Amino acid sequence: MITLYDCATAPSPRRARILLAEKGVTHDTVWIDLRQGEQMGEAYRAINPRCTVPALRTEEGEVLTDNAAIAAYLEARFPEPPLLGVTPLEKAEIASWHWRAEFEGLMAIAEAFRNSSPAMAGRALPGPVDYPQIPELGQRGLARVATFLDVLDQRLAEHTYLGGARFSLADITAAVAVDFMRVVKIRPDERHPHVLRWRALLATRPALQP
Protein backbone atom coordinates (compact mmCIF):
# COMPACT_ATOMS: atom_id res chain seq x y z
CA MET A 1 0.00 0.00 0.00
CA ILE A 2 1.21 3.52 -0.83
CA THR A 3 1.70 5.81 2.19
CA LEU A 4 1.45 9.60 2.01
CA TYR A 5 3.13 11.69 4.71
CA ASP A 6 0.72 14.58 4.78
CA CYS A 7 -0.19 17.70 6.75
CA ALA A 8 -3.68 19.23 6.69
CA THR A 9 -2.47 22.83 7.18
CA ALA A 10 0.19 22.97 4.45
CA PRO A 11 -0.17 23.55 0.69
CA SER A 12 2.59 21.26 -0.63
CA PRO A 13 1.21 17.96 0.70
CA ARG A 14 -2.28 19.04 -0.37
CA ARG A 15 -1.03 18.91 -3.96
CA ALA A 16 -0.03 15.26 -3.61
CA ARG A 17 -3.24 14.41 -1.72
CA ILE A 18 -5.38 15.87 -4.52
CA LEU A 19 -3.33 14.11 -7.19
CA LEU A 20 -3.81 10.74 -5.47
CA ALA A 21 -7.56 11.38 -5.20
CA GLU A 22 -7.85 12.42 -8.85
CA LYS A 23 -6.02 9.24 -9.86
CA GLY A 24 -8.30 7.20 -7.59
CA VAL A 25 -5.35 5.69 -5.73
CA THR A 26 -6.18 4.26 -2.31
CA HIS A 27 -3.39 4.84 0.19
CA ASP A 28 -2.51 5.14 3.85
CA THR A 29 -1.91 8.55 5.37
CA VAL A 30 0.50 9.48 8.13
CA TRP A 31 -0.22 12.99 9.44
CA ILE A 32 2.83 15.11 10.30
CA ASP A 33 2.12 18.10 12.54
CA LEU A 34 4.20 20.96 11.11
CA ARG A 35 2.88 23.41 13.72
CA GLN A 36 4.45 21.25 16.41
CA GLY A 37 7.69 20.89 14.41
CA GLU A 38 7.22 17.15 13.92
CA GLN A 39 9.01 17.37 10.54
CA MET A 40 12.25 18.27 12.34
CA GLY A 41 12.11 15.33 14.78
CA GLU A 42 14.27 12.23 14.56
CA ALA A 43 11.38 9.93 13.59
CA TYR A 44 10.42 11.93 10.50
CA ARG A 45 14.03 12.75 9.60
CA ALA A 46 14.62 9.01 9.29
CA ILE A 47 11.88 8.94 6.64
CA ASN A 48 12.71 12.22 4.88
CA PRO A 49 16.01 13.86 5.85
CA ARG A 50 14.90 17.00 3.98
CA CYS A 51 12.32 17.54 6.76
CA THR A 52 9.49 18.47 4.38
CA VAL A 53 6.07 17.13 3.45
CA PRO A 54 4.82 15.60 1.28
CA ALA A 55 6.74 12.35 1.16
CA LEU A 56 5.31 9.28 -0.50
CA ARG A 57 6.34 5.71 0.22
CA THR A 58 5.73 3.49 -2.81
CA GLU A 59 4.44 -0.05 -2.64
CA GLU A 60 8.06 -1.17 -3.14
CA GLY A 61 9.16 0.87 -0.11
CA GLU A 62 10.96 3.71 -1.92
CA VAL A 63 10.38 7.15 -0.40
CA LEU A 64 9.79 10.05 -2.82
CA THR A 65 10.44 13.38 -1.14
CA ASP A 66 8.97 16.05 -3.35
CA ASN A 67 5.95 16.81 -5.47
CA ALA A 68 7.95 16.61 -8.70
CA ALA A 69 8.95 13.01 -8.01
CA ILE A 70 5.52 12.07 -6.70
CA ALA A 71 3.76 13.45 -9.79
CA ALA A 72 6.19 11.77 -12.19
CA TYR A 73 5.83 8.46 -10.36
CA LEU A 74 2.03 8.52 -10.08
CA GLU A 75 1.52 9.49 -13.72
CA ALA A 76 3.76 6.61 -14.85
CA ARG A 77 2.37 4.08 -12.37
CA PHE A 78 -1.32 5.07 -12.78
CA PRO A 79 -1.60 6.57 -16.29
CA GLU A 80 -5.40 7.05 -16.15
CA PRO A 81 -6.65 9.67 -16.10
CA PRO A 82 -3.66 11.48 -17.64
CA LEU A 83 -2.90 14.63 -15.65
CA LEU A 84 0.32 15.72 -17.39
CA GLY A 85 -1.22 15.94 -20.87
CA VAL A 86 -1.50 13.55 -23.79
CA THR A 87 -0.24 15.14 -27.01
CA PRO A 88 3.32 16.49 -27.13
CA LEU A 89 2.17 20.11 -27.30
CA GLU A 90 -0.40 19.64 -24.55
CA LYS A 91 2.29 18.13 -22.31
CA ALA A 92 4.49 21.15 -23.00
CA GLU A 93 1.71 23.63 -22.27
CA ILE A 94 0.78 21.90 -19.02
CA ALA A 95 4.43 21.71 -17.93
CA SER A 96 4.82 25.42 -18.60
CA TRP A 97 1.72 26.44 -16.61
CA HIS A 98 2.57 24.00 -13.86
CA TRP A 99 5.96 25.63 -13.47
CA ARG A 100 4.38 29.07 -13.44
CA ALA A 101 1.86 27.98 -10.79
CA GLU A 102 4.77 26.77 -8.66
CA PHE A 103 7.22 29.60 -9.23
CA GLU A 104 4.95 32.62 -9.69
CA GLY A 105 2.20 31.31 -7.40
CA LEU A 106 3.27 29.01 -4.58
CA MET A 107 6.84 30.31 -4.31
CA ALA A 108 5.61 33.92 -4.24
CA ILE A 109 3.16 33.11 -1.43
CA ALA A 110 5.92 31.31 0.48
CA GLU A 111 8.22 34.29 -0.03
CA ALA A 112 5.57 36.67 1.33
CA PHE A 113 4.45 34.47 4.21
CA ARG A 114 7.71 32.98 5.42
CA ASN A 115 9.53 36.32 5.41
CA SER A 116 6.84 38.17 7.37
CA SER A 117 4.97 35.82 9.73
CA PRO A 118 6.25 35.84 13.34
CA ALA A 119 5.54 32.10 13.43
CA MET A 120 8.16 31.64 10.69
CA ALA A 121 10.95 33.63 12.39
CA GLY A 122 14.24 31.87 11.56
CA ARG A 123 12.37 29.53 9.19
CA ALA A 124 12.29 31.61 6.01
CA LEU A 125 12.84 28.46 3.94
CA PRO A 126 11.65 24.91 4.62
CA GLY A 127 14.19 22.19 5.23
CA PRO A 128 16.79 21.21 7.79
CA VAL A 129 18.71 24.55 7.69
CA ASP A 130 17.39 27.63 9.52
CA TYR A 131 17.44 30.85 7.46
CA PRO A 132 16.53 34.31 8.78
CA GLN A 133 13.62 36.30 7.40
CA ILE A 134 14.26 39.16 4.97
CA PRO A 135 11.32 41.57 5.39
CA GLU A 136 11.84 43.15 1.94
CA LEU A 137 11.33 39.72 0.38
CA GLY A 138 8.02 39.55 2.22
CA GLN A 139 6.94 42.79 0.55
CA ARG A 140 8.14 41.65 -2.85
CA GLY A 141 6.29 38.38 -2.39
CA LEU A 142 3.00 40.23 -1.87
CA ALA A 143 3.49 42.11 -5.14
CA ARG A 144 4.29 38.87 -6.94
CA VAL A 145 1.16 37.14 -5.60
CA ALA A 146 -1.01 40.00 -6.89
CA THR A 147 0.69 39.77 -10.30
CA PHE A 148 0.13 36.01 -10.39
CA LEU A 149 -3.61 36.48 -9.97
CA ASP A 150 -3.63 38.86 -12.94
CA VAL A 151 -1.62 36.36 -15.02
CA LEU A 152 -4.04 33.56 -14.12
CA ASP A 153 -7.04 35.68 -14.94
CA GLN A 154 -5.69 36.55 -18.40
CA ARG A 155 -4.93 32.91 -19.16
CA LEU A 156 -8.30 31.65 -17.92
CA ALA A 157 -10.13 34.29 -19.95
CA GLU A 158 -9.21 32.22 -23.00
CA HIS A 159 -9.00 28.65 -21.71
CA THR A 160 -11.30 26.45 -19.63
CA TYR A 161 -8.35 25.04 -17.71
CA LEU A 162 -4.87 26.35 -17.15
CA GLY A 163 -3.23 23.88 -19.51
CA GLY A 164 -5.96 24.30 -22.14
CA ALA A 165 -9.07 22.18 -22.68
CA ARG A 166 -8.12 19.39 -20.24
CA PHE A 167 -7.96 19.39 -16.42
CA SER A 168 -4.38 18.79 -15.33
CA LEU A 169 -1.76 18.96 -12.62
CA ALA A 170 -1.33 22.66 -13.46
CA ASP A 171 -4.89 23.28 -12.22
CA ILE A 172 -4.22 21.34 -9.01
CA THR A 173 -1.11 23.35 -8.18
CA ALA A 174 -2.66 26.70 -9.16
CA ALA A 175 -5.82 25.99 -7.12
CA VAL A 176 -3.74 25.06 -4.08
CA ALA A 177 -1.86 28.35 -4.52
CA VAL A 178 -5.05 30.42 -4.94
CA ASP A 179 -6.58 28.86 -1.81
CA PHE A 180 -3.38 29.31 0.25
CA MET A 181 -3.10 33.03 -0.59
CA ARG A 182 -5.41 33.68 2.34
CA VAL A 183 -2.38 33.37 4.67
CA VAL A 184 -1.11 36.66 3.21
CA LYS A 185 -4.65 38.11 3.08
CA ILE A 186 -4.96 38.00 -0.71
CA ARG A 187 -7.96 36.41 -2.41
CA PRO A 188 -9.29 36.50 -5.96
CA ASP A 189 -12.21 38.95 -6.22
CA GLU A 190 -14.30 40.76 -8.84
CA ARG A 191 -11.10 41.90 -10.55
CA HIS A 192 -10.44 38.22 -11.39
CA PRO A 193 -13.73 36.91 -12.82
CA HIS A 194 -12.08 34.16 -14.84
CA VAL A 195 -10.17 32.87 -11.81
CA LEU A 196 -13.45 32.78 -9.86
CA ARG A 197 -15.19 30.91 -12.72
CA TRP A 198 -12.35 28.38 -12.93
CA ARG A 199 -12.13 27.88 -9.15
CA ALA A 200 -15.90 27.23 -9.00
CA LEU A 201 -15.58 24.70 -11.85
CA LEU A 202 -12.75 22.90 -10.01
CA ALA A 203 -14.82 22.84 -6.81
CA THR A 204 -17.25 20.45 -8.52
CA ARG A 205 -14.49 17.83 -8.11
CA PRO A 206 -14.64 16.26 -4.63
CA ALA A 207 -10.87 16.47 -4.11
CA LEU A 208 -10.81 20.18 -4.93
CA GLN A 209 -13.26 21.58 -2.44
CA PRO A 210 -11.79 24.91 -1.24
Ligand SMILES: N[C@@H](CCC(=O)N[C@@H](CS)C(=O)NCC(=O)O)C(=O)O
Ligand atom coordinates in the same frame (compact mmCIF):
# COMPACT_ATOMS: atom_id res chain seq x y z
N1 LIG B 1 9.84 20.71 -2.88
C1 LIG B 1 8.92 20.32 -1.92
C2 LIG B 1 8.60 21.46 -0.95
C3 LIG B 1 7.76 20.97 0.13
C4 LIG B 1 7.58 22.01 1.21
O1 LIG B 1 8.11 23.12 1.16
N2 LIG B 1 6.78 21.63 2.20
C5 LIG B 1 6.54 22.49 3.33
C6 LIG B 1 5.05 22.55 3.65
S1 LIG B 1 4.15 23.43 2.39
C7 LIG B 1 7.24 21.92 4.55
O2 LIG B 1 7.43 20.73 4.63
N3 LIG B 1 7.61 22.78 5.48
C8 LIG B 1 8.27 22.36 6.66
C9 LIG B 1 8.87 23.52 7.39
O3 LIG B 1 8.50 24.66 7.10
O4 LIG B 1 9.68 23.27 8.28
C10 LIG B 1 7.67 19.78 -2.59
O5 LIG B 1 6.98 20.51 -3.30
O6 LIG B 1 7.41 18.62 -2.42
